[in-house]
Amino acid sequence: xxxxxxxxxxxxxxxxxxxxxxxxGVTLALAVLIVLAGTAAxxxxxxxxxxxxxRLSIPIVIFADVFRALPPxxxxxxxxxxxxxxGVSLSSFMVLFTxxxxxxxxxxxxxxxxxxxxTPKGQWEAARSTGLGFRSTLLWVVLxxxxxxxxxxxxxxxxxxTKMTAxxxxxxxxDILNQATTAVSFSGDASPLTLAALAYVAIFLPLxxxxxxxxxxxxxxxx
Numbered sequence: 289x290x291x292x293x294x295x296x297x298x299x300x301x302x303x304x305x306x307x308x309x310x311x312x313g314v315t316l317a318l319a320v321l322i323v324l325a326g327t328a329a330x331x332x333x334x335x336x337x338x339x340x341x342x343r344l345s346i347p348i349v350i351f352a353d354v355f356r357a358l359p360p361x362x363x364x365x366x367x368x369x370x371x372x373x374x375g376v377s378l379s380s381f382m383v384l385f386t387x388x389x390x391x392x393x394x395x396x397x398x399x400x401x402x403x404x405x406x407t408p409k410g411q412w413e414a415a416r417s418t419g420l421g422f423r424s425t426l427l428w429v430v431l432x433x434x435x436x437x438x439x440x441x442x443x444x445x446x447x448x449x450t451k452m453t454a455x456x457x458x459x460x461x462x463d464i465l466n467q468a469t470t471a472v473s474f475s476g477d478a479s480p481l482t483l484a485a486l487a488y489v490a491i492f493l494p495l496x497x498x499x500x501x502x503x504x505x506x507x508x509x510x511x
Contacts, residue, residue, distance in 0.1 A: 300479040304471035308480060311467035312487045318385055318463065319450040319491065325389040326449070327442065330396020334434075337397070338404050338426055348397065355394035361455050363387045368459045384456040392449045399442045403434030440503035447495050451488075464488060 333351070336344045355363070368383045378386065407430045415425040457466040468484035 295478050295482045297477050297479040300471075300475050300477045301483050304467075304475065304480045305483060307467045307471060308464060308483045308487055311462055311464040311484075312491065314381075314461065315453050315463045315487075316491055318381070318388075318453045318456070318461075321385055322388045322392055322450055322453070323446050325385075326392025327396050327446065329389065329393035330398075331400050333393065333397040334400035334404060335426060335431075337401055338430075339422070352394040352397050355391050356398070360387060360391055360449075360452050361458070363391070364455055364459060380456065380459040380461045383459060384453065384461050388449055388452055391452075392446060395445045395449070396438075396442055399438045399445065400434060403437040404430055406437060407433050440499070443495075443499040443502055447492060447499060450495075451492060454488075 333348050337348050364384060364387050367378070367387055368380065371378060371383075404426075411429055411433065412425060415429040416422075420429070453461075453463055454465040456463050457469060460466065464484045464487045468480040471480035472478055
């Protein structure tokens, strides 16, 4: 059997293309929700940490360190099989979304915090000398500078984490990989995996290109 017969059987691809497209919609929806929720949560945590309160900073640092250290697959399995034992029942979609959004939030918090910490102290002092309070200084002076520094690393990290939606196949999330492996099981042919690979490229290649352009744009501005 040649490569084309094993991975490019057009009859098999045509038969299972609708299910792969359905999984593509699930993967895309998850990716968008994870990026929005994770980035927003990370930014909020970085702002709370910027207040300098130890009661806030210590739990935030612990959260960020734990969720950056643990493998996402372990967190997904722990949440999916463990939460029902404490009376919390979530769908596989919600488990995957929640875990990956928290992982992204942990990385985003550190990235935003690095940007805030890298903002020259003189920017804070100059803004406060004009009568701006802490919140206004953080919102209108510091965060715009921190966000520009955070764009490139945050975009790269977001892409890396959203690709982990493929881990949802272990808990039955009907994403691209789940639909493809199911199709392989029924057809006995690997061609659906080729279609799945093309679907991932269609979703994530534009994001990779956009990330590179953003990185170049903001690097040029810093120079």
